[in-house]
Amino acid sequence: MSDTPRPNKPLVTRLLILVVAMFAFGFALVPLYDVMCKALGINGKTGDQYTQTQQVDDSRQVRVQFLATNNADMTWGFFPKAQELTVHPGAVSEMLFVAQNPTDKPMTAQAIPSISPSTAAVYFHKTECFCFTQQMLQPGERIEMPVRFIVDRDLPKDVKHLTLAYTLFDITARMPPVIRPVAASGG
Numbered sequence: 656m657s658d659t660p661r662p663n664k665p666l667v668t669r670l671l672i673l674v675v676a677m678f679a680f681g682f683a684l685v686p687l688y689d690v691m692c693k694a695l696g697i698n699g700k701t702g703d704q705y706t707q708t709q710q711v712d713d714s715r716q717v718r719v720q721f722l723a724t725n726n727a728d729m730t731w732g733f734f735p736k737a738q739e740l741t742v743h744p745g746a747v748s749e750m751l752f753v754a755q756n757p758t759d760k761p762m763t764a765q766a767i768p769s770i771s772p773s774t775a776a777v778y779f780h781k782t783e784c785f786c787f788t789q790q791m792l793q794p795g796e797r798i799e800m801p802v803r804f805i806v807d808r809d810l811p812k813d814v815k816h817l818t819l820a821y822t823l824f825d826i827t828a829r830m831p832p833v834i835r836p837v838a839a840s841g842g
Contacts, residue, residue: 711745712808719806721750722820729825731756731764745808751799752785752821756792763791766821775814778807789826
């Protein structure tokens, strides 16, 4: 046996360091994604820093229209409680959306928002939204889901109408089954 160093040892060391670095980066991705979404307002994620800093502009009104559609495979009833609201920029406003599962099986859904005109999306801040989480409904269950938002005072003056649209997707197949506890009956 010879005492010459093995040429593979530095390569193996480098590869192990690379694997550890990749593993650490994988763990850091979720917090980095959340920070980026909040900073840029992507995926509907905004902080509630707007509720503290915005002053209401009573001299302007903006019409916000609400649309709700189902993706092709979604069977739920899904609609806003009103078709539109007139809001003052800087004011906190709220709209309720209704969802109902008409099937005989538990289902899970995810709502994906979009705002038009797209140039105005950076001026629309959701502080609370059902689109931030997945919605799981039991057979026949009906819920009202709020979206709280602020139209920014810096919205360009020529924009007088915004549309907030949601598309509801059935993600039941991607979710593990959730069993809700049943209340015990007294005998």
